[in-house]
Amino acid sequence: MEQAAALETVGVSMHFSVNGVRKGVLNDVTFSVGQGEFTCIVGQSGCGKTTLLNILAGFIAPTAGLVRVRGRRITKPGPDRCVVFQEDTLFPWLTVSENVAFGLTGNRKYRGEIGARVDHFLALVGLLDYRHYLPRDISGGMKQRVELARVLVLDPLILLMDEPFASLDYRTRREMQDLLIALGQELSQTIIFVTHDVDEAITIADTIEIMTINPGTITEELHIGQERPRRVTEASYGVYRDRIYRALWS
Amino acid sequence: MNGTDAGKDSKKGLVHGVLPWIIPAAFVCAWFIVSRAGILPPYLLPDPVTVIGTAHIYIFAEPGSAPYAGRFLQDASTSLLRVFLGFSIAVAVGLPLGILSGRVAEINRLFSTFINGLRAVPGITWLPIAMVWLGIGMRTTVFLVALAAFFPIYLNAMAGARQINPLLLRAGAMMGTGRIRGSYAVLLPGAMPHIMTGLRLGLGISWAYLVLGELTGVPDGLGAVIMDARMIGRVDIIIMGMILIAIVGKMSDALLVAFLRLSFKSARRMP
Numbered sequence: 001m002e003q004a005a006a007l008e009t010v011g012v013s014m015h016f017s018v019n020g021v022r023k024g025v026l027n028d029v030t031f032s033v034g035q036g037e038f039t040c041i042v043g044q045s046g047c048g049k050t051t052l053l054n055i056l057a058g059f060i061a062p063t064a065g066l067v068r069v070r071g072r073r074i075t076k077p078g079p080d081r082c083v084v085f086q087e088d089t090l091f092p093w094l095t096v097s098e099n100v101a102f103g104l105t106g107n108r109k110y111r112g113e114i115g116a117r118v119d120h121f122l123a124l125v126g127l128l129d130y131r132h133y134l135p136r137d138i139s140g141g142m143k144q145r146v147e148l149a150r151v152l153v154l155d156p157l158i159l160l161m162d163e164p165f166a167s168l169d170y171r172t173r174r175e176m177q178d179l180l181i182a183l184g185q186e187l188s189q190t191i192i193f194v195t196h197d198v199d200e201a202i203t204i205a206d207t208i209e210i211m212t213i214n215p216g217t218i219t220e221e222l223h224i225g226q227e228r229p230r231r232v233t234e235a236s237y238g239v240y241r242d243r244i245y246r247a248l249w250s
Numbered sequence: 251m252n253g254t255d256a257g258k259d260s261k262k263g264l265v266h267g268v269l270p271w272i273i274p275a276a277f278v279c280a281w282f283i284v285s286r287a288g289i290l291p292p293y294l295l296p297d298p299v300t301v302i303g304t305a306h307i308y309i310f311a312e313p314g315s316a317p318y319a320g321r322f323l324q325d326a327s328t329s330l331l332r333v334f335l336g337f338s339i340a341v342a343v344g345l346p347l348g349i350l351s352g353r354v355a356e357i358n359r360l361f362s363t364f365i366n367g368l369r370a371v372p373g374i375t376w377l378p379i380a381m382v383w384l385g386i387g388m389r390t391t392v393f394l395v396a397l398a399a400f401f402p403i404y405l406n407a408m409a410g411a412r413q414i415n416p417l418l419l420r421a422g423a424m425m426g427t428g429r430i431r432g433s434y435a436v437l438l439p440g441a442m443p444h445i446m447t448g449l450r451l452g453l454g455i456s457w458a459y460l461v462l463g464e465l466t467g468v469p470d471g472l473g474a475v476i477m478d479a480r481m482i483g484r485v486d487i488i489i490m491g492m493i494l495i496a497i498v499g500k501m502s503d504a505l506l507v508a509f510l511r512l513s514f515k516s517a518r519r520m521p
Contacts, residue, residue, distance in 0.1 A: 057424055058424075059420055059423070059424075077420070077423040078424070078426060079425055081424065082424055082425070083420070085417055085420075085421065087417055089418055089420070089421040091418065091436070092519070092521070093440075093515050093519050093520075094515065098515075102422075102425060102427075102435075103426060103427075106431060107426065134519060136521060150425070151424075151425070154425065154426070
């Protein structure tokens with residue numbers, strides 16, 4: 001399994017200048033993610049997780065360091081690294097199925113099979129019956145399913161997720177976690193998932209990158225060997241939790 | 251659904267349908283009473299029946315059978331053409347410039363001082379210079395209409411492009427949308443509510459400046475008829491002309507909205 005990493009960062013640092021004062025957000029972030037691996041980046045609010053994800057996506061350029069995808073340096077956003085955002089970013093003027101078709105339209109690779117492909121992925125996330133609805137007429141959990149479908153349909157090398165379930169209620173959140181794990185395994189999808197929720201990370205991840213604050217950097221990597229499906233009540237959770245908390249606040 | 255619910259619904263629909271016509275109807279009634287009771291003499295305010303009769307001759311009678319007879323089609327189509335041309339120029343310049351100014355700070359900086367300075371000059375002050383440059387008639391009117399309609403279209407397009415959620419643009423970019431597709435598949439629909447407001451305001455003001463352009467001695471057009479009628483003291487024709495402009499203007503607005511809804515999902519599905 002250990003060929004060229006699906007994604008790796010080398011010494012990524014990010015500084016902002018606020019009123020002439022230099023503020024470091026990320027400092028020398030170096031980690032790599034293997035093909036098909038489910039990685040969680042865990043850290044408290046304000047540690048630079050979202051900034052890091054935006055750099056991985058290519059939305060912003062780091063002050064120093066670089067990001068490689070399959071060995072090639074990336075400089076801008078692209079459909080090889082799809083993002084599921086924390087906020088609702090569906091196009092409100094498109095129906096559910098038109099939103100899912102958006103990235104396929106105009107791509108020669110999918111010509112002639114867009115309709116079938118959209119329906120297939122809508123079925124995967126369980127929303128085939130809602131394909132003609134507008135985003136404003138469906139619930140928050142359903143919107144996140146559409147967000148997931150519209151990027152999975154593009155068959156991305158890497159799926160980047162920025163606290164995508166943070167605004168969902170507990171039950172919907174558990175459902176979405178299960179769905180994501182199932183789809184990730186079925187599609188052998190490489191996933192980088194940012195969260196501040198330690199239990200969520202232990203539940204879904206193969207590997208957890210622990211990120212500290214001031215300046216934001218990854219201090220420890222933790223492999224979760226526990227079989228799936230995992231339950232928060234399992235004793236092993238306590239052990240993992242302990243290690244993560246100690247790394248976060250030592 | 252049971253009987254009473256259905257009854258309620260149709261009653262609601264009736265109210266909904268009648269509501270927009272109450273004030274126009276009350277207005278006509280008041281007009282009728284004021285003119286028939288002799289509060290104002292007919293040479294200041296002719297009664298509605300006279301105006302309807304005048305409109306009938308103006309619209310349907312054989313041309314030449316009476317003064318102004320049968321001229322409506324000619325006047326209305328001339329005026330519509332002038333509005334259409336002026337408005338189209340305003341859209342063609344104002345929409346792209348507004349959207350670009352809303353997204354690119356440098357372009358906004360380049361144009362905004364000039365455009366806002368220009369905007370401070372009342373449209374009517376352009377009339378003398380336009381007449382000197384372009385003469386009386388079609389070209390001056392189209393120029394005035396284009397100039398006046400430009401500002402609301404430009405300003406609203408800019409506001410629309412500026413208020414777009416940047417995450418929508420990021421979402422488009424991460425799905426592989428380039429600059430060109432991003433412009434018409436994300437930017438334009440995202441700014442559509444503002445764009446639509448700007449276009450409707452622009453079209454409305456087009457009619458105002460059409461009449462201004464036609465008040466200067468051109469032989470045809472709805473504004474020309476009104477000015478012409480004043481000189482021979484035909485108040486009934488003045489009022490008829492005003493009402494016809496209201497009707498044609500309202501219809502052109504409805505047509506614009508229908509066209510946008512037909513052409514753009516984003517206009518059709520506006521919340």
